[in-house]
Amino acid sequence: QARSRQGEARSRPPARREGAVDQRRPVELTMETRTKRRLTNGAIGLLFLFSGIEYAVILPTIWAYLETMQAEPYFLGLGLSAFSFSGLIAGPILGHISDRSQRTKPIILFANLFEIVGNFMYFMGYSKWLLLGSRLVAGIGTGAGACIFGYLTRSTTTEERATVFAVVMAARQAGLLIGPGFNLFLRLCNFNLGPFKVNKYTSPGLFMCLMWTILQVIIIFMYYDLPSVPMDNSKVVSVEEEEEPLIDDVNGGVADSSPCSTAIEHEESHVPPTSEAGSENRTADEDHYIHNGHIEDCKTNNNPFHNFSAAKEYLREEVVVVLTAQFITLFNQTALETMVTPLTQKYFNFGELENSLMYCICGVEVIVGFFIVRWLSTKFADRVILALGLVICNISCIWCLIFLANPKGSSSILLCEFVVGVFLQILGLPFVAVSQVSLFSKVTAEKTQGFSHGLRRSIGGIATIMGPMWAGGLINNLYIMLGVMMGLLTLLTIMMILSYSYLIEPAPTLISSVNQRNMDDD
Numbered sequence: 442q443a444r445s446r447q448g449e450a451r452s453r454p455p456a457r458r459e460g461a462v463d464q465r466r467p468v469e470l471t472m473e474t475r476t477k478r479r480l481t482n483g484a485i486g487l488l489f490l491f492s493g494i495e496y497a498v499i500l501p502t503i504w505a506y507l508e509t510m511q512a513e514p515y516f517l518g519l520g521l522s523a524f525s526f527s528g529l530i531a532g533p534i535l536g537h538i539s540d541r542s543q544r545t546k547p548i549i550l551f552a553n554l555f556e557i558v559g560n561f562m563y564f565m566g567y568s569k570w571l572l573l574g575s576r577l578v579a580g581i582g583t584g585a586g587a588c589i590f591g592y593l594t595r596s597t598t599t600e601e602r603a604t605v606f607a608v609v610m611a612a613r614q615a616g617l618l619i620g621p622g623f624n625l626f627l628r629l630c631n632f633n634l635g636p637f638k639v640n641k642y643t644s645p646g647l648f649m650c651l652m653w654t655i656l657q658v659i660i661i662f663m664y665y666d667l668p669s670v671p672m673d674n675s676k677v678v679s680v681e682e683e684e685e686p687l688i689d690d691v692n693g694g695v696a697d698s699s700p701c702s703t704a705i706e707h708e709e710s711h712v713p714p715t716s717e718a719g720s721e722n723r724t725a726d727e728d729h730y731i732h733n734g735h736i737e738d739c740k741t742n743n744n745p746f747h748n749f750s751a752a753k754e755y756l757r758e759e760v761v762v763v764l765t766a767q768f769i770t771l772f773n774q775t776a777l778e779t780m781v782t783p784l785t786q787k788y789f790n791f792g793e794l795e796n797s798l799m800y801c802i803c804g805v806e807v808i809v810g811f812f813i814v815r816w817l818s819t820k821f822a823d824r825v826i827l828a829l830g831l832v833i834c835n836i837s838c839i840w841c842l843i844f845l846a847n848p849k850g851s852s853s854i855l856l857c858e859f860v861v862g863v864f865l866q867i868l869g870l871p872f873v874a875v876s877q878v879s880l881f882s883k884v885t886a887e888k889t890q891g892f893s894h895g896l897r898r899s900i901g902g903i904a905t906i907m908g909p910m911w912a913g914g915l916i917n918n919l920y921i922m923l924g925v926m927m928g929l930l931t932l933l934t935i936m937m938i939l940s941y942s943y944l945i946e947p948a949p950t951l952i953s954s955v956n957q958r959n960m961d962d963d
Contacts, residue, residue, distance in 0.1 A: 477665040478596075484656075484664040485589055486612040488549070491652050492583065493616020495556075498623055498645045499563070503572075506642040512569040518913075520573055522906045524580040529902030531584030536895030539588040540888060544666045549585045553660065556582035556653040564646030565637060575646070582653075587898055591891030594882040596667060599946050603818035603826070603879035610874060611811035618804030623648065755896070759884045759943040762936050766827065766877040767897055768904045769929045770870070773834070775908030776926060777866055783916050788848060788855055803867050810871035823876045823883070824937075824944035830872025831934050837865030838927045846919040883946040 504517050535548050542548075559579025566572055589609075597605050627648055628641040639647060754760070785791035785799065817826055844858040878897075885893045915922035937944070 474667065477667060480663040481665050481667060484659055485593075485609060487656060487659060488585070488589070489609055489612040490616040491649075491656055492586075493613040493618075494620040494623065494652065495560075495579075495616075495649050497617045497620020498627070498649060501621070501624060502642055502645055506566065507569055507572065509642060510566070510569040510572070512572075516569055516573065518910065520576045521909070523573055523577040524583075525902040525905045527577050527580030528583035529899035531581040532587040532895035532898045532902070533892055534895070535584040536587035536591060536891030536893070539591055539891035545585075545588040545592045545891075546660065546664050546666050548588050549660055549664065550657060552582045552585035552588075553653055553657050554582075555579060557650055557657065560646045560650040560653060562646075564639075564643050564650060566643050566646070583898075584895065587895035588891050590878070590882070590894035590898075592666075594890040594894075595887060599883055600819075602882055603823055603875055604815050606878050606882075607811045607815040607818065607871070607875045610871070610878075611808050611815075614804060614807045614811065618801060618808065621801065754886060754889070754893075757884070758940050760881070762933075762940045762944065763877050763881045763884065764897060764900055765933055765936060766873060767881075767901050769933045770834075770873045770877070771901045771904035772908040772911075772929065773838075773866075773926045774870060775905050776912035776922065777863075779909040779912035780916065780919075780922065781863065784845070784859070788859075789852065803863065806864065806867050807871060810868055811875065814871045814875045818875070818879070822945065823880045824941060826872050827876035827880065827937065827944070828941075830869045830874075830876060831930065831937060833865055833869030834873065835927075835930050835934060837862055837869060838923065838930055840865060842920070842923045842927060846923055880944055884944075 500521075503520055507516050507520070531552070535552060539545050539548050556579050559575045559577075559582065562571055562575035562578060565575075590606075593605055593609070594602065624645070627644040630639050630641060630644040632639050634647075637643070755764070781799075782791075782796055785796060789795075791799070814826060840858075841862045845862055848855050848858070850858075881893070881897055882890060911925070912922055
């Protein structure tokens with residue numbers, strides 16, 4: 442009987458433990474499904490590309506546009522903040538709708554309408570208030586990004602997710618890179634279109650209105666709401682294979698391992714059972730394992746927010762660390778962008794051409810960085826890439842504090858110090874950005890990914906509002922500005938070190954025990 446138990450234990454798939462590598466492979470897809478998936482991914486890439494182009498086309502001319510309407514200086518900040526504000530409100534709402542309906546195509550089409558209308562309002566430009574309203578309306582369209590990240594989470598395995606996210610983010614950076622090139626011919630526009638004047642200030646709005654209209658047609662014919670990728674669970678292996686004998690019941694049969702059997706309690710996994718009967722129900726629920734290590738509720742419920750608790754979902758240690766990384770990364774990035782132009786003008790006499798070239802070079806570096814991360818994500822875990830990115834960002838901030846807070850020396854030496862500081866800051870950005878998005882998708886429930894990514898992007902929106910405001914008021918006091926950035930990075934680094942062991946996808950045994958306790962509480 443003992444030999445029989447050992448043979449059964451060897452034939453049983455080992456339970457996945459923390460640190461285990463999920464080597465599940467997607468079930469073979471048909472040619473039609475693969476074609477639809479490629480078309481959908483292409484449409485997603487174009488959406489993020491156009492969002493980058495819009496930012497790069499609108500930003501250089503919006504202040505001069507406002508000046509033609511005798512707008513006060515604070516209207517520039519209002520216009521830029523309005524776009525982020527409406528986006529941070531729309532993201533969770535559209536993501537919530539996407540989670541409930543499990544469809545993204547209608548939501549993307551709906552959100553794009555706001556981009557089209559908002560940019561046409563920008564083109565009309567009758568008054569400064571209409572211009573402010575145009576950015577508020579267009580910002581609602583950015584809420585579609587939450588739905589797309591939710592879709593990408595559901596349609597990818599945990600191993601390939603960071604790679605996919607890196608490509609999507611690189612598409613937006615490509616838009617930021619090529620966007621200034623469109624301004625070369627848009628600034629030459631000078632004609633009338635019916636009652637509207639088309640010039641170098643209004644043409645960006647008309648151009649982006651046409652671009653989003655084209656994307657609307659592309660989404661209609663190229664985007665498909667494909668179901669989640671079915672997984673072949675026969676290929677699950679563990680780094681540490683552990684043979685556990687199946688416990689016979691009192692009648693000599695095999696213990697019940699139905700999908701609704703009680704999950705192993707994490708704290709009991711290291712305690713030997715006191716009796717055979719007491720250990721019958723401590724079998725891991727491997728057969729019911731789905732993406733992100735979350736165990737499906739035995740009671741079928743199509744509502745993804747059934748038994749959902751925001752406190753339990755988002756106030757966990759690992760989630761707080763990842764959301765903190767989102768906020769601090771974007772806060773520091775936008776603060777740096779605000780600081781760079783006045784510094785180059787003050788110390789190097791850079792004009793519009795020099796600054797444009799600088800931003801193009803930075804854009805190339807960011808895109809290369811995303812593809813480096815794409816390659817590294819196939820070799821290392823997300824938390825390793827996050828740690829590497831934080832090391833680079835800390836070095837960059839220390840460098841800026843030492844050499845740029847109070848610049849001294851000849852202009853050539855200052856230029857070298859400036860280039861090194863910006864290079865390091867830009868280099869670390871893709872590492873932190875991709876790893877924290879990928880980690881967030883793994884430590885939060887899959888069924889509510891749309892809402893979760895909407896929340897994450899809203900926190901990023903708050904950072905993009907606060908970053909420029911902070912840096913703009915401290916251009917002449919760089920020690921305070923850079924010191925706060927350094928303090929935030931230090932805080933994030935300490936949080937990451939203390940929570941390093943939690944920054945992985947939870948094992949199914951852990952999630953199943955938590956879910957079981959939550960259902961018991963309810």
